[in-house]
């Protein structure tokens with residue numbers, strides 16, 4: 497497993513705000529860099545913009561080859577010409593979240609001195625804690641910078657859905673439609689627990705070095721890979737794992753350099769998880785993983801409204817489509833149903849759909865034709881209601 501230090505990705509497109517951002521924790525980042533990608537064309541009145549918010553380990557490369565892995569964009573089936581999010585019609589923006597490791601300000605960025613001058617050392621674990629609301633406020637800086645007064649839609653899956661909900665609560669007049677997908681209005685105790693196991697795996701790695709692993713030139717790849725292996729199980733389902741792997745043993749190639757399983761032959765599912773772990777560490781940074789999992793853990797939208805989620809959306813004019821998947825045990829459909837009830841109580845226009853599938857939480861990333869059709873149909877309907885100007 498390649499343990500060379502994760503270097504800050506030099507993003508294709510980014511903008512730096514020299515007036516920085518004041519975070520919810522009270523810390524001011526003197527400089528804020530947001531890395532982003534866009535797809536499609538902004539219409540004359542800048543009314544056709546859709547902000548796609550990525551999930552925990554996603555990034556801005558939605559619909560193009562990933563510059564580090566060379567793999568297809570994580571939502572190439574959904575975003576593109578003639579796709580459910582049709583870039584012949586809409587202008588799609590995706591930003592690497594604040595705290596991320598693909599070019600936006602985060603733990604890999606060079607830390608600042610109190611006077612704002614930059615050092616030549618990464619923030620590492622000294623990077624201040626960020627929240628989902630901080631991520632959304634950083635996205636708002638980009639949307640304003642692009643001259644967009646109101647987003648036609650904001651959407652995302654999982655942590656991306658948390659951002660979509662936060663957008664609708666924070667900027668209700670700047671969001672015509674919001675599509676929270678496979679998400680929740682707070683991170684559950686079980687989900688926090690799974691994240692904690694992942695964080696502890698990173699801390700237990702001998703190359704962790706209190707997060708200053710750049711000094712040794714080796715990242716805590718084994719710990720980060722185990723964190724990913726654990727998390728990845730939660731993105732799937734028992735049915736999918738049984739269908740894909742069952743109890744089959746892996747015919748490990750004779751020249752396999754992979755540490756042979758000490759307990760005899762390896763199961764295919766073991767080999768698959770090891771692959772997901774080793775592939776992950778090639779494109780993600782351990783300190784970013786700590787920062788972003790923490791942001792998800794702290795997310796509880798109703799907390800600022802005395803626990804009444806409806807109050808977060810009181811008088812909202814945004815149109816909502818809540819989508820969830822029946823086999824998602826990480827963000828169960830009951831969580832989306834609870835959001836729909838709260839939105840109803842707030843008087844919002846809300847549609848709620850749960851899609852039958854055995855693929856688990858990552859279904860929103862996979863080939864789900866009914867979900868894709870619902871997405872396309874909802875956006876077309878909203879375009880009519882919004883009187884969206886044709887390109």
Ligand SMILES: CC(=O)SCCNC(=O)CCNC(=O)[C@H](O)C(C)(C)COP(=O)(O)OP(=O)(O)OC[C@H]1O[C@@H](n2cnc3c(N)ncnc32)[C@H](O)[C@@H]1OP(=O)(O)O
Nearest residue numbers: 550551552553554555570653764765767768771858861862
């Ligand atoms: C939404 C966001 O913002 S985040 C999404 C960010 N992107 C990612 O997470 C990419 C990594 N994630 C994944 O691959 C996720 O599982 C998905 C949902 C994106 C893709 O799922 P699927 O298409 O079903 O692929 P699957 O999970 O089966 O993994 C296939 C990979 O496992 C490998 N594999 C399958 N079986 C085995 C095995 N027994 N041993 C080793 N490797 C195996 C395949 O060779 C393939 O490798 P590749 O990814 O290098 O091409």
Ligand SMILES: N[C@@H](CCO)C(=O)O
Nearest residue numbers: 551552553554654731
């Ligand atoms: N598998 C996706 C979704 C997790 O919520 C990711 O890694 O971000």
